[in-house]
Amino acid sequence: MREITYAQAVREAMSEEMRRNPNIVFFGEDIGVYGGGFGVSLGMLDEFGEDRIIDTPISELAITGCAAGAAMTGLRPIVEIMFSDFITLAMEPLVNQAAKNRFQFGGQASVPMVLRTPGGSGTGGAEQHSQSLEAWVCHVPGLKVVIPSTAYDAKGLLKAAIRDNNPVVFIEQKLLYCTKGVVPEVGDEYLIPLGKADVKRIGKDITIITYGRMVPRCLKVAGQFSKQGIDIEVVDVRTLVPLDKTCLIESAKKTGKVLVVHEACQTGGYGGEIASTVVDSEAFPYLTAPVKRLCGMDVPIPYNRYLEAQIVPTEDKIAEAVMQLQNY
Amino acid sequence: MREITYAQAVREAMSEEMRRNPNIVFFGEDIGVYGGGFGVSLGMLDEFGEDRIIDTPISELAITGCAAGAAMTGLRPIVEIMFSDFITLAMEPLVNQAAKNRFQFGGQASVPMVLRTPGGSGTGGAEQHSQSLEAWVCHVPGLKVVIPSTAYDAKGLLKAAIRDNNPVVFIEQKLLYCTKGVVPEVGDEYLIPLGKADVKRIGKDITIITYGRMVPRCLKVAGQFSKQGIDIEVVDVRTLVPLDKTCLIESAKKTGKVLVVHEACQTGGYGGEIASTVVDSEAFPYLTAPVKRLCGMDVPIPYNRYLEAQIVPTEDKIAEAVMQLQNY
Amino acid sequence: MNMILSKTIHKELYYKMILCRKFEENAAKMFNLGKIHGTTHLCIGEEATGIGVCSVLAKEDYILQTHRGHNQSIGKNMSIKRMMAEFLGKATGYCKGMGGSMHIADFSVGSLGANGIVGGGIPIATGAAFTQRYTKSDSITVCFFGDGATNEGAFHESLNLASVWKLPVLFVCTNNLYGMSTHISKSMNISDISLRATSYGIKGISLDGNDVLSIYRETVKAKEYVLKNGPMLMVLNTYRWTGHSKSDTQEYRTKKEVDEWKEKCPIKRHGEYLLSHMLFSKEDLELMHIQAEQEIRDAVTFAEDSPEPCIENILDDVYAE
């Protein structure tokens, strides 16, 4: 086994799939020579050429719609939106066209495309370059939504997303791009099916359900608590839609105490979906405390680095929430 | 007291405020002679003239941004987006600009604008003219979100929204436009403060928390159950952001059983926020059953009228959910 | 030096136009009887546009249709049976009753669908044309939209994209002078929409949208042009006789204006041409009318006899396997 970064994992997934299937094309702003806003596609232009690695004008709406149109006519496009904040410009083609075209045309269309975009704060990008908007796309029937937390997951899930026959929104985590993780050797292909959560740490006292960049943070906190004899299970949702309800519910039944953690601001966040799903399930009678949410504060992401760090769930806040559950 | 329709109530609110404050202007597609997609503004052009009732080109992004710019410089614009599905085109100025400008400019700006738009299915408008997208805007700090269910509330809340110094998304309900309700005489001004839920029916056995066009439906079901001796409290959230948590929690403590009902599709809907809020509150120990959600199915809204009617919470489904809670 | 059109083509154009006219008149009737749900947008008066353009196209050429697109559907040889069934929301309709009038699509003849979003099809068209170029096909994509749609950002971004990438797409703007109640003079500061081609360095032309022959001929040339040179903008200037949709009381225009345009009826005009050039006799045309009416009666019967879709299947097409 070897270690690569999360960004490399994304690149490998795209490259392997593009080698395998000539119908995959990749659209995005400055994804060619520049390698994309975060260097994720560096080098791909050299391998695949300008016909397949396609720099676009700054036109998020058109390139997303273009990907949908290409997908409906036989290609399998990947489109990169440089920051997830810019999906605000692409919601029309994503939501009204890509997500609905199969259904509204009575099954005539399929729209196999992947919209990749980095989300999250922590880079000093401030209000318009730091949002976590996954809840929006989770609320659109016809879309699938993935947020990986490790290099291993990023690669396996992206490959599965590219092969999926539906529009998949694949949200990467800026702050994880440089983190390293173990993945199989280059020749050893693997895919991770969409719709399966992953228990990243087995525990019996409390369940933390989380995803994305909060996963390593929760794991760290869990590690600290284990020394105090509190055994935390950490479930990484990975695929937000379709949601692996069984996995979440089983864990909740086991521990009886559930904490949901995400970076996105709390009000209207996907944590509400997760928490409500657990509550209104066969796990309810097992719950020995209210299902708690610990999420980003309901504020735009500030520029100042200290404030920026404090308005999302910190290790301290996670530990505090765990203690509240423990002591409930 | 007199009876007027929900649409008239909206019109009266706008007209009264426009008479009162010359800085209110109204932008929208075909809102002048045509009276807007649903005739809500019929007659306003005659009273206020073309300088204030302003037909726009079909440019949802620009008119929303234009309203934000006008709001930042001293006016109080209302902008109508003909169907809420078209906010997909206006998310950028709404979310990245209007909602954040106060915060990201360190308090220098205020953005007193109201974006009015009709939501919901039931008119045969099919997938792209029927969505209930309130959850998106509820997840954006800086925005307030209102959905009235009666003529009385529509008028009082819209007047308050227009006077509010923040961007307010005011989602009307197509299927309620023609419903009539009692409102005070023309001279008797009233405002309903944003952020206050309304207990539309007092009960002690089960709480239904709902909003918008599901309110009359839930009230009807509640009426039927009262004959069977089941006494349902119906809470109309009215203002989704800021959410009147106290009201919801108090009701939950009283009844111990909570059903959340909305038309929007379930996954990622605002029902998750409401349910989770109730669960993770002092109401938890009083809960004698899981907080249940009954929402629209996770499908695009189909054209066929029978299917269209069945994929949202029907009276039958609401009654069934009530029974499940009752028998839990 | 007009290209000579065969009698078959003349007949096809005329027949499709009357079929479209009668189809819509019928739809309006059924609408008023409450048999059609929702709304519908008639293109009466504009038949020459979609029919003139689409009759040139091969099956492999794609079209993106508008909400006012029955002429485009019929031009592209879609089945009026399945169209009518879709209006009635039946399981045999083009979209299994899920889409209705605003979402008519027939992938088997190259229609990638009508759109309920003004301008919504324009970006999709660039993608379809991208596929055509990527796969080195010699087909093109035709993208229809209205005058009002040219004020949407989607128009701008898509024409720019198509131009930079030299995609084989013909952008066809049906300028009927209004977007709902809004006259173009209130929504743009130019009167010739083809000027908008300038921004993208592409060719733009403006045609009489009620002259089906000129539309047909120019489309033949345009198809060749876009295959070789990339996108082009073709503006067809015409008029919608009826209201925007069922509920429109048309306060925003005069009866006189409408009547003047009715004089320019594209069907009457082509009929007179056929007679004066002695391509067909009055009786020939009369027969076509009878045939068209029969086709419509058959379509209505088919639609009315068809089953409603079942709620049990509602999840089938939300996601593909």
Next chain:
Amino acid sequence: MNMILSKTIHKELYYKMILCRKFEENAAKMFNLGKIHGTTHLCIGEEATGIGVCSVLAKEDYILQTHRGHNQSIGKNMSIKRMMAEFLGKATGYCKGMGGSMHIADFSVGSLGANGIVGGGIPIATGAAFTQRYTKSDSITVCFFGDGATNEGAFHESLNLASVWKLPVLFVCTNNLYGMSTHISKSMNISDISLRATSYGIKGISLDGNDVLSIYRETVKAKEYVLKNGPMLMVLNTYRWTGHSKSDTQEYRTKKEVDEWKEKCPIKRHGEYLLSHMLFSKEDLELMHIQAEQEIRDAVTFAEDSPEPCIENILDDVYAE
């Protein structure tokens, strides 16, 4: 028949340009020292644009700035102390440390803010100009954006809106030939961006963006023009010397190209003009440099000595009362 500019204005233009240059060079340094968080976009080489335009404007005239907008800020007489404090995320910064470089705003001098969204300010500008016309003020709004931004739908919709409503807004496109790594030849099929005015029936002009005097003079005329006639598009052709942002390795262009543009330095050019026209002596200019450097040192001290904002106040500005 050039309009004659006073010595004061000549000095102002020169001083602001060197202040901007030094300010950015300093910011880059502080950035490399890790004192500035996030990213920053330098406009070195483009100083003449925002400074030439904004120096014409009154306080009551609004500007909408870009992410590459330090020249616009300085042109509009913003305080470099508070700019620097904002870069460092301090409570004394223009945005109390909440916005950073991409959100610099100073409502007190008419800057309605920089924008992190390419083209994000363009619709806002129409609204500001709407207010000006509605309140019958005789001020205008100037909206800055880059060449890349003209490919966004926001550009199209907003210019159209402004044109139809004849709003007093001057649209200023700083064409530095690139949007990040993408040369305009890859993002549009025209080389003179002012052609895009055609779509909206408005006036468009293209200027040498490194000639601060011509920019100043044309802006004087343009202000008058837009007050009377409605919007106009002014394209300033220039070049960015540095990378797009901190992390840019500039693989997409040659050093030769950059060097050629450095020869056309707007500051050097204006300096030579001042000397050759004997408006100022070498010593005068030298003094200005010294003064600018002192101003910047003061700004840095101010910024570094300022307090960080407190988490306790984080909710204060999410909503207005």
